[in-house]
Amino acid sequence: MATFRAAASLAPQESVEHSALPSLDLLASAVLLLDDAGVIEHANAAAEHLLGMSQRQLEGLYAPACFADGEVLERSLQEGREERFAEKGQPLALARPGSDVVHLDTMLVVLHGQPWAFLLELREIENRLRIDRADQQWQQAAAQREVLRNLAHEIKNPLGGLRGAAQLLQAELSEAELLEYTEVIIAEADRLHLLVDRILAPHRTRRQIDAVNIHEVCERVAALVLAEFPTALEIVRDYDISVPELKGDREQLIQAVLNIVRNAAEALSQMPRHFPGELTLRTRVLRQITLGGQRHALALELLVIDNGPGIPEALREHIFHPLVSGKADGTGLGLSLVQAIVQQHGGLVSVESRVGRTEFQLLLPLSPTSGEGNAE
Numbered sequence: 001m002a003t004f005r006a007a008a009s010l011a012p013q014e015s016v017e018h019s020a021l022p023s024l025d026l027l028a029s030a031v032l033l034l035d036d037a038g039v040i041e042h043a044n045a046a047a048e049h050l051l052g053m054s055q056r057q058l059e060g061l062y063a064p065a066c067f068a069d070g071e072v073l074e075r076s077l078q079e080g081r082e083e084r085f086a087e088k089g090q091p092l093a094l095a096r097p098g099s100d101v102v103h104l105d106t107m108l109v110v111l112h113g114q115p116w117a118f119l120l121e122l123r124e125i126e127n128r129l130r131i132d133r134a135d136q137q138w139q140q141a142a143a144q145r146e147v148l149r150n151l152a153h154e155i156k157n158p159l160g161g162l163r164g165a166a167q168l169l170q171a172e173l174s175e176a177e178l179l180e181y182t183e184v185i186i187a188e189a190d191r192l193h194l195l196v197d198r199i200l201a202p203h204r205t206r207r208q209i210d211a212v213n214i215h216e217v218c219e220r221v222a223a224l225v226l227a228e229f230p231t232a233l234e235i236v237r238d239y240d241i242s243v244p245e246l247k248g249d250r251e252q253l254i255q256a257v258l259n260i261v262r263n264a265a266e267a268l269s270q271m272p273r274h275f276p277g278e279l280t281l282r283t284r285v286l287r288q289i290t291l292g293g294q295r296h297a298l299a300l301e302l303l304v305i306d307n308g309p310g311i312p313e314a315l316r317e318h319i320f321h322p323l324v325s326g327k328a329d330g331t332g333l334g335l336s337l338v339q340a341i342v343q344q345h346g347g348l349v350s351v352e353s354r355v356g357r358t359e360f361q362l363l364l365p366l367s368p369t370s371g372e373g374n375a376e
């Protein structure tokens with residue numbers, strides 16, 4: 001959508017038609033361009049797929065006729081002509097011949113100075129359900145994290161005393177055999193100290209907010225992971241280069257993406273030797289998204305997809321909880337840190353996983369809360 005907007009607002013009329021249409025095809029969301037009467041003049045590739053019709057079949061169709069509740073769209077088109085809104089969100093039900101009704105979130109944008117009068121964006125509501133679920137998971141995990149954080153504080157104080165006492169004892173001992181015991185106490189105290197520090201980390205560090213280019217973040221992470229796992233995987237970049245910069249803490253965002261990507265690389269490195277491990281980094285712009293109760297006109301979607309073994313079923317519901325790990329040497333803090341960082345940026349993280357495909361979705365707001373539109 002941002003691709004379309006940027007092209008449409010910069011290019012003169014003639015070239016708009018040529019420069020904007022190909023980029024529309026790259027968009028993940030389905031887009032229809034309508035004339036003033038509501039007739040479809042162009043459908044992008046995602047719209048062809050969603051509506052189950054080719055571009056040729058769609059061209060010339062009266063758009064409201066594609067929906068079970070077409071009169072709702074008809075009314076909105078009329079309001080749009082009367083300039084009663086600039087863009088309007090509303091749920092619509094798609095009536096595809098021979099298949100079930102598909103429920104959609106739609107956004108109708110009134111265009112000015114363009115060869116088309118309206119732009120209609122369609123998105124399956126499934127994505128919204130996923131966001132709601134991620135929101136719920138976050139609330140649960142936040143409560144758990146609070147308990148864990150208090151516990152971590154309680155552990156830290158006596159731990160200092162324990163370590164100090166072991167050191168004093170060590171200074172008094174001369175027998176090598178006994179010294180070994182104090183060394184174990186000190187080493188274990190240090191390990192626990194480090195763990196507690198990691199649990200407390202996201203709450204303690206000061207954030208430095210800058211304009212962050214998500215693709216720079218992805219490239220940093222890709223370089224780090226390729227250096228660590230040079231043979232286990234290939235990285236596929238599927239970037240929407242029109243994604244605007246977001247406001248956030250660059251280092252923290254690198255940490256969050258790295259934790260997700262490193263997990264994927266670790267999983268892929270466990271696959272048989274010649275397995276073609278593939279990790280995809282995909283960025284897209286989503287419009288009119290509610291994250292944590294806040295409505296945003298634009299949000300960034302970053303998908304990290306791998307073709308590895310999938311998250312063990314027993315862990316799937318809990319992987320964002322602290323100390324949940326499927327690895328013998330894992331601390332299980334990586335994803336809980338991801339969730340904390342993403343939440344501090346006003347976003348959400350969720351996962352869908354099965355054997356052969358694990359997809360982490362990171363949603364981060366790109367714009368301040370919006371009062372525009374009236375979806376939901």
Ligand SMILES: Nc1ncnc2c1ncn2[C@@H]1O[C@H](COP(=O)(O)OP(=O)(O)OP(=O)(O)O)[C@@H](O)[C@H]1O
Pocket residue numbers: 259263264265267306308309310311312315319324325326327329330331332333334335336358
């Ligand atoms: N892409 C993935 N494929 C398969 N399993 C995964 C994937 N991502 C996460 N997991 C599972 O989720 C678990 C939790 O991940 P998390 O990053 O929170 O902890 P960890 O990797 O075990 O330890 P840490 O990151 O703290 O060193 C992992 O142990 C692993 O079993």
Ligand SMILES: [Mg+2]
Pocket residue numbers: 259262263330334335
């Ligand atoms: Mg990890």
